Amino acid sequence: MSRIIKSLGIILLTWLVLDVLDYPRRWLNLNLGRYPMRFKLLWIRLFVNREGYTYQRGLPESIAQARLIKRADALNRLAVLMRGKGFRPVPALAGGATIAGSRSGLFWKQTPGSLPIIQDAKVFAGNVFFVDASTAVGGTTAGFGNHPDKALTTWDSAVALCTANQGDAVFILAGHTENITAAGGVTLDVAGISFIGLGHGNARPTFTFQTAVGADIEVDSANEYIANMRFIGNIAALAAPIDVDAAAFTMEDCDWYVATATTDIDITILTDANADDPVIRRCRFWYDYSRAATAVTAASTEVIRLVGAERAIIEDCYFSGNFSTSIINGLTTLSGDISISRNYFYNDQTADVAGWVDLIAGCTGVICYNSGFHGFVTNIATVIDPSSCAMIENYVSNVVTEAGGIIGTRST
Numbered sequence: 001m002s003r004i005i006k007s008l009g010i011i012l013l014t015w016l017v018l019d020v021l022d023y024p025r026r027w028l029n030l031n032l033g034r035y036p037m038r039f040k041l042l043w044i045r046l047f048v049n050r051e052g053y054t055y056q057r058g059l060p061e062s063i064a065q066a067r068l069i070k071r072a073d074a075l076n077r078l079a080v081l082m083r084g085k086g087f088r089p090v091p092a093l094a095g096g097a098t099i100a101g102s103r104s105g106l107f108w109k110q111t112p113g114s115l116p117i118i119q120d121a122k123v124f125a126g127n128v129f130f131v132d133a134s135t136a137v138g139g140t141t142a143g144f145g146n147h148p149d150k151a152l153t154t155w156d157s158a159v160a161l162c163t164a165n166q167g168d169a170v171f172i173l174a175g176h177t178e179n180i181t182a183a184g185g186v187t188l189d190v191a192g193i194s195f196i197g198l199g200h201g202n203a204r205p206t207f208t209f210q211t212a213v214g215a216d217i218e219v220d221s222a223n224e225y226i227a228n229m230r231f232i233g234n235i236a237a238l239a240a241p242i243d244v245d246a247a248a249f250t251m252e253d254c255d256w257y258v259a260t261a262t263t264d265i266d267i268t269i270l271t272d273a274n275a276d277d278p279v280i281r282r283c284r285f286w287y288d289y290s291r292a293a294t295a296v297t298a299a300s301t302e303v304i305r306l307v308g309a310e311r312a313i314i315e316d317c318y319f320s321g322n323f324s325t326s327i328i329n330g331l332t333t334l335s336g337d338i339s340i341s342r343n344y345f346y347n348d349q350t351a352d353v354a355g356w357v358d359l360i361a362g363c364t365g366v367i368c369y370n371s372g373f374h375g376f377v378t379n380i381a382t383v384i385d386p387s388s389c390a391m392i393e394n395y396v397s398n399v400v401t402e403a404g405g406i407i408g409t410r411s412t
Helices: 002-020 022-027 037-056 061-081 155-161
Strands: 106-109 117-120 128-131 169-172 177-180 186-188 194-197 206-209 217-219 225-227 230-233 242-244 250-252 255-258 267-271 279-281 284-286 302-307 313-315 318-321 328-333 338-341 344-347 357-359 365-368 371-374 390-392 395-397
Touching: 128 155, 155 169, 155 186
Parallel strands: 128 169, 169 194, 177 206, 186 217, 194 225, 206 230, 217 242, 225 250, 230 255, 242 267, 250 279, 255 284, 267 302, 279 313, 284 318, 302 328, 313 338, 318 344, 328 357, 338 365, 344 371, 365 390, 371 395
Antiparallel strands: 106 117
């Protein structure tokens, strides 16, 4: 008898909480989110269990569907009650500084006056700026860049508005074009920024180096990331358009060109001893005009020069041109734990030089699964000088009609 009375009491209490007390709660617009979590979970547990109970008792389908709709409404209320437990939008302060708080992988954010954005905290969690030279209302100072329709007009001006190492991102809009005409034309001196080009193919942001052979992008701070852009050398003997002087620089999915058959880039990416952990991935370097309908092909020296950079990763890239020294050059300073893998090399150079990879004695790492062509070399073993790096399945052809052969001595 006492068990029956207890059960009836629970049913009555449930009815009071859900069907009586909930109406004045909604009428008074009371937010249960301010109450202890145990209370919120009890309320939801009672409500949801009640809505599912009659369905399990085998009511007619029409009534069961109505109960399920009501149960879905209960779950929606759960989402409201759980705000602040990982679902609340991350607010922002004026000027773009975010308020610290717990975040899930994806979160919604809007800086005052800016475009609402869904961000992935694993990729970038800080402020977002937009660059577009063709914007109708644009500038290079604070107050611009928070919205694509009021974008910053230069890459370098966006850097100045970023905050170091908080996960800021700069989106450079499709169709943006910009000339870099001097040393430090763009200076990446705020650490930890992602610079991401939007668009596909030739509509991606395009940066042209011209006027001075020393025109360059200087990477002076660590953890910089560049992706999905086009770069063009439009001057003879362009020295080193990417000058990396800091650690953990990454470039992905970028294309490089020379503007004419008489323009060339001596060294595309120059890294020094402070530039450990560089990553060059899925980039294409199109410097060869000899196979096009153009009379003259200027010779570049190399594409990537490693000057003591440790743990360099160069993978899944395409290199094509007339390179007089080698495509990847590490001849001056020892580098360790290098990884050069899955690249395609095409070097029109006619001399018997290490036209793909040439490393100083003592360099370590692995060179594997690369393939390509080296014009007129008589000894394919000279195409790669691996120093002390492991060599695994690298193939070269020196005749365009031949399949080529493996580089190095086979293991027994």
